[in-house]
Amino acid sequence: MQLILDKLKLRYSRRNTEIVKWKDNTGGKVIGCLPMYFPEEFVHAAGLLPVTLFGDNGPIAHANRHLMTNACGAVRGTFEDLLLGKYDALDGVAAVLICDQVRFFFQVWSLDHEFGFFHQMWRPFNIDQSSRPFLLNELKRLKSALEEFTGNAITPGKLCGSIRLFNETRSLMRALNDIRKTRPGLLKASDLVKAIAAGMIMPKEEYNSILKELITQTRDSDYESGEKPKVMVCGHPCGMPEEEILDLIEEMGAVIVGDDFFTGSRYFSVDVPCSGDPVEAYADFLLNLIPCTTYHYPQNWIGQDRSLSTYGDYVADYVRENGIQGVILLREMYCDPFDLEFVMLKRKLEERNIAHITLNTGHEAGSLETQRTRIQGYLEMLSC
Amino acid sequence: MGTQAKIGNRLESQNRLGKLIADHYQEAREIKESGRKPIVWTTTAAPNEILWAMDFCVLFPEAYAATCGARHAAYRHCKITEDKGYEHHLCTYCRNGLGSTLADIEGLDPFDPLPAPDLLLVANNSCSLITKWWEHLSHYWNVPLIHIDTPYIIPGVPEKDVIGHIKHQIGDLIRFLEEFTGKKFDHDRLREVVKNGSESAKGYTDMMKMNKHNPAPSTYFDLMPHNFPNLVLRYKPEVADHYRLMKQEMNERIREGIVPFENMKYRVYWDGIPYWFAMRFLSKKLQSLGICLVTSAYSQLFAFDRSDPERPLDSVAENTAYFYLNRDVRYKAEYTEQLYRDYDLEAGIFAYAMTCKPFSITMHYIADYVQKKLGVLSTIIEGDLVDDTFFDEEKTGIRLETFAEALESNKPSVGKTVF
């Protein structure tokens, strides 16, 4: 089991060189997609390999020349990788413009760099039915752009096939995730996020079979779960959460049984419906994802009976439904949408009487030692 | 130009502007007391003509933030939000607005607070954070919030679709407002509002263009506050007069060879939202260095130049869609370059606002772009919209002095003129 997990982690850490290898072996083309919500199935249906772009956690040297330093780590990290030439093997890049930072910095990419394929997509910020017609047009526009780039028609059959493949990936990821609810502690959280992320940077066909084997092997494990406080870790909107923090939480005696990470529940919780027109189905899918701090849920704000935070409701319900004792909020520095929602999320957790703590993460986060004190203090508080 | 030039007194239009602003807030307070109209808080480029046509009292928290900044009151409002758990690096327009709201609700003595809203309208064409800001207002005031979700103008997206999507939402907004007020929407009144708006917009644009003249009759900082009438009051017919009279005044200056200050040497572009708390410091500093700020793309935010009484609904939707901040980076870079050409500018000061990402993220790129295209000097200074904790007078002063020395030597060093 650990062997497979290590293999997937290695794959993730070598993600940029793996692209070159894949291209050499297959002669195929690769499109880099920025987090989050990009319709990878369309890219796949056009005969291309979609890979999610994760920036490095390393020091930022080149990007600071071009971007203000109070942009989030995810944005600056990916930009740094671009400037370092790590994305040179990509045949194109694409992004859903999920926030102001992604929007503007991605546009900057296109000014100084030549990409064979460059696509900006708009996902409505109003998550309700009134946005559906425009969203549908955006999906059709993506489809035509990919068809033009590849010369391949994205037929409904092909798109349905890709959707089924990706649905299978999501359902396998969910099965893996369920293991940490039924057998807390068997899978380390830091292994799991990387194992999920590996699925976002390699061909799904290959990944799905690895994941099946991994799930089988977990059944053979004789690991016994002890009595440890169960926590949910939230936040860190679209980057890869720091391995060290997740490990620290689990080393200090808690077990992480849920998250809302992009490299976690946010990616695999919902499937694309398989019936009817696949483009229409995809629009429904994008309007039906788990709540996100970046988006607006109009129905909550028009009437009198409003919730503090649709996202907070989601978190609180998840905690209650899964017998979780507390929430650890990871806050990526300079993520404006999350920082604003955070104020309401905290109140929501207080209202629902859910113990929580916040850890700042990212390039300017405090030392691991301070984090250790916070986590220890928090777990002592939970176990009292 | 030079030392013989006559130096202008304060423009009479500045006094008129002061009165327009004071009257607007006075009227709003009176409306709140009498309750004769519902009050709505809105954003700069939401389809506000719809609100005026429905006879709402329409208030702008962003304009209020600028006022609080200029009056050195924003810091206190921002501090209140920090005590409530809002991060220091979040937009200070937003924190000012939430801080004054919290102060108002909790009896903490906010600075000249806006009368409480009955309804909130927000458009995300300026940034995506603003929607969250308005959500928090909706929570604190417990009033309904309508969000106009504005797709970006980006390559490949058919602009008619963008406008269509906005128009569709304006239709929903009108239906909501009819229910909210119990009144039928009056399309004739809308046409009249848009007509006043189009005249005001034209007056505003014409007035701003007077600075194309060399020497400039005014500094940009003198003109900048005059976006207020076109933003907040353009539904009124008298606003066009304000700009007409102002243009006259500037014309007189040009005729008589009057300049705004002594020893004007350089025609310089300003990029970004002004640092409202530091206007006096910056004006004095720039004048002492002979730098005359001439214009800025910032003013384009308040142009509303699509207004057309022949096509009221469409033109309102177009103003929302084509709002400057809803444009992509390439458009902004090219627009800026064109301003340099039209206004014969020789350098630029780019003002980072540390908490405003839409303005600041791409600023370096735009500065680089015009430098490459035109071989002009640029400098970037750091500060913020209304919170002076991000601003260092000493540091900024030194940077501007160095900039002026570089202008003096008039030899942009090859390759790296942005410093």
Place this chain on the structure above:
Amino acid sequence: MIVAGVDIGSQTSKAVVLKGDNIYRSALFPTGTDLYAVARKVVENAAQGIGHTFDDIQRIVATGYGRVSVPFAADTMSEITCNAVGAYHFYPDARVIVDIGGQDSKAIKLNDEGKVVNFAMNDKCAAGTGRFLEVAAETLGVSVAELAALSRKSGNRIRISSTCTVFAQTEIVSLIARRTPQEDIAAGLHESIVSRVYGLVNSIGPGDTGRVVMTGGVARNDAIVSLLANAMKREITVPEDPQIVTAFGAALVARSRLGSE
């Protein structure tokens, strides 16, 4: 029963040795770089105060940022829990604790039983900590105690806008250059640190009843205490020896662990 608590802070290390129910001694040394040596020394020193040696101590609990470097401790526990246990022991009606140490500050909320129900620690930098005052005092060329005395004389408190310790230093230099009176700068500096701490306290939802206790080295600075009391609109209690509360809490934990074995 003889137990000890040792609190290895970033600047000073504290130990409390507790004998029976209410005989105790404390000791305090600068932390330095050899954490193990200082931990041993400070515990030994406290033990000697009540006529015992290191070897007489039956159980030791370590806390503070250097807690993992104390191999002779039976347990480690976070300074949050220890601080709460200590403060609650002295003041059973304490519901909010504000602790400002050398490099960090924290706010802790307790319930009626003295259990921690919420807490927050300053992050990112030293702006709301004792270090901030030290750096500022150094820049002004006075001691921290003199700084507090100066601030009380101020008639015109100026605002220090920089929230970062390093930038604040630059700001102080330019204020001096502009001949701003020292006492006004001092008052501004105290105001600045209190506003950071006040934000921290608010973030835990301090409620409006129950005693507020302030601990840590900075609690000796009565200018800070009274400014914070004003901001919170509540009285603040400072224990006789505010620096040893956390070590005391650790000793209490050691005692209860020993008793339950």
